[in-house]
Amino acid sequence: MTHSPLRRQLNLIDFTLAAMRRRLGRNAILFVVYVLVIFLLASVMFFSHAIRREASVMLADAPEITIQHLVMGRHDLVPLSYLDKIGKIRGVRSAEGRLWGYYYDRGTKANYTLMVPGKNATNLKLEEGQTILGEGVARLRKAQKGRILALSSPTGKPLVMRIKDILTSDSALVTSDLVLVSEADFRKFFNLQQDVYTDLVLSVRNQREVATIVGKVSYRLPDARIVTRSDVLRTYEAIFSWREGLLLALLGTSIIAFTIFVFDKASGLSGEERREIGILKAIGWDTGDILAMKVWEAALLSGLSFLTGTLTAYAHVFLFDAGLLKPVLQGWGVLYPDFTLPPAIDGLQLATLAFFTIVPFTAATIVPIWRAAITDPEQVMR
Structure with a gap:
């Protein structure tokens, strides 16, 4: 009596599962090692891809063009007169100066980014003596909305502000270390004159004209460094790709060891397996059936290991915040974003x-x- 191809394969799978149960110890060890390696590789891939995507989403509203003033190849303050030179370039929708700088907090041993909100950020409007904190700063300083925040300025005078709000963790990837202050407080804190900015930002009407506007700005401001939004995105991509590659390289030894282990287990037949093949040949199994049975065994084991390792990596990255990988792929420092x-x-x-x-x-x-x-069944069973 002949069976349909589907029924034949189902019977082979049933026999394969029974054979795998008889060698449960060997298969369990192989399964655990297989799952562990796939878990590590998939975790790195999931986390690096997700964080790159999140960074691109967060930076979608970044300025199209940023202009920095260079003196002897170093970033310097931008004179207010530069705004007049570039503000009237055709295609530029708006031009404004930005104020931001770094502050090292000796108490927490962390670097903060002090920044004045842009004119278009109406929801972040601040009066003198008010501040809005990033999630990381608030967590590190144990600060709460409505409380007082005091910072010791480079001039030695403390800057005392009331916390107006705390930014949500949804934007922690780019705002974790932020301390937003008013322009008056910023200039007083760093002892800045009224006619200088940290850099300038341009908003353009047509994205296709960015390269043209960059050329015009370069002509009018030969001592300026011009950074576009696409440049920033490429930098983030390069940083996360480099860290991903570094971690995968560190895992290379484990991957090589796994490869040797897998091929040794897969290609080496035990005496019990040889006798089993000999018996199957003796009772009428043909070579195709035996090959199909073993292929099913390998496919079931590797497929189940891949599924388990992938699902575990998914849970590790997206449900448990990738606790094993965050310090490496996210960066090194005291103030980690919590998101x-x-x-x-x-x-x-x-x-x-x-x-x-x-x-x-x-x-x-x-x-x-x-x-x-x-091989002849009798010779195999011997």
């Missing part, structure tokens, strides 16, 4: 990971099984 990444998965990365973990293991089983399957 939850929204799920973001690169299908191509996932498919590549599946290809390079499932296919080699499954393929490694074919040659030794084929050699055993074509």
Whole structure:
């Protein structure tokens, strides 16, 4: 009596599962090692892709063009007169000066970014003596809305402000270290004159004209460094890609060891497996059935390991905030952003990971099984 191809494969799967249960210890060790390696690789891929995507979303509203004044190749304050030179360039919607700087807090041993909100940020409007804190600063200083924040200025005089609000953790990736202050407080804190800014930002009417406007600004301000939004995005991409590559390189030894272990287990047949193949050949199984059974065994083990490792990595990154990877991929410092990444998965990365973990293991089983399957049953059982 012949069986349909589907029924035949179902029977092979059923027999394969029974054979795997008989070698439960060996398969359990292989499964655990397999899952661990896939978990590490998938966690790195998930976290790096999600944080790059989050950074691009956060920076979508960044200024199209930023202009910095250079003196002897170093970043210097920008004179107010520069605004008059570039504000009337055709295609520029608006031009304004920004005030921001770094402050080292000796008490917490962390660097803060003091910044004056832009004119368009009406929801962040501040009066003299008020401040809005980033999530990381508030957490580090144990600050609360309505309380007082005091900072010791570089001139030695303390700046005392009342906390108007605390920024949400949704934007912590780019606002964690922010201390927003009024322009009057900023200039008083750093002892700045009224006619200088940290840098200038331009908003353009047409994104396709950015390169043209950059050329005009370069002509009018030959001592300026011009940074576009796309430059900033490329920098973030390069930083996170470098850190991802560094971590994957550090995991390289583990991956090589896993590869050797997998191929040794997959390509080496135990005496029990050889006797099993000999018995199957003796009772009428053909070579194709034996190969199909072993391929199913390898595919089931590698597929289940990949699924388990991937799901565990997903939970680690998106449910438990990637506690094992954050310090490496996110950066080094005292003030870490505390935020939850929204799920973001690169299908191509996932498919590549599946290809390079499932296919080699499954393929490694074919040659030794084929050699055993074509050998005379009596010789195999001996």
